[in-house]
Amino acid sequence: MRFEGTDTYVATPDLMLAVNAAITLQRPLLIKGEPGTGKTLLAEEVARALDLPLLQWHIKSTTKAQQGLYEYDAVSRLRDSQLGDEKIKDISNYIVKGVLWQAFERATPGVILIDEIDKADIEFPNDLLRELDRMEFHVYETRQTVRAVQRPIVIITSNNEKELPDAFLRRCFFHYIKFPDKPTMQKIVDVHFPEIKNALLKEALEVFFQLRDVPGLKKKPSTSELIDWLKLLLAEDIPPEALHSKDQKVVVPPLAGALLKNEQDVHLFERLVRMAQQNR
Secondary structure, three states, X not given: OOOOOEOOEOOXXXXXXXXXXXXXXXXXXXXXXXOOOOHHHHHHHHHHHOOOOEEEEEOOOOOOOHHHHEEEOHHHHHHHHHOOOHHHHOHHXXXXXXXXXXXXXXXXXXXXXXXXXXXXXXXHHHHOHHHHHHOEEEEXXXXXXXEOOOOOEEEXXXXXXXXXXXXXXXXXXXXXXXXXXXXXXXXXXXXXXXXXXXXXXXXXXXXXXXXXXOOOOOOOOOHHXXXXXXXXXXXXXXXXXXXXXXXXXXXXXXXXXXXXXXXXXXXXXXXXXXXXXXXX
């Protein structure tokens, strides 16, 4: 199995190499990068390109590692016992399989996405070390050991909100998705808007990268926000010349709310525009 990108996802050679290295080593692929750089989408595209099923586990601050294996529904069992239900005699009726269990029992390999692992408690990655390393876990309630029939491809994403434990990092193949440069970004845009006019795309990319270069921005606009902005520009039929002043001085771009997502950044950029106008 080799990943070579798809017609809807522009993967750099470095990223394709990382995916294939993780597959060869049979280790989880840990992907970091700015929000909006396609980390989550990568797992979907790997599954699609390799024609494998995708099982997604989106992590929250309250998520526990055990939930990825299984959960024992003791409350339902207690309720059924009070009602005299016969199924309480088999405790397996109250075992809810998690994403890892579902993937492990498949006869064919699949792709597991553990999305935004850094949102969870600091102990969360350590609690999964053995299971991801050995591809097995024990179910204490039923006294059974669940082993992977076929080793799945595991893709883990992180927005770098907190440091991950060294023991966990040692078991992963790591790749950082760099923010796309202009040529790569143009390829990404072409995938989403193949009919976009070159003049509009050129001006939009110029404004977008100017925005990202503004010092002091709390949140730089991401790839996904550029795509949203271009969609709005096309829907409203905004001409390329509206993105710049006649003398090419910086202006607040139309529909800037798609790019700047907090008042601090909006005020900072507006202040920069006023300074540029005063210096004319």
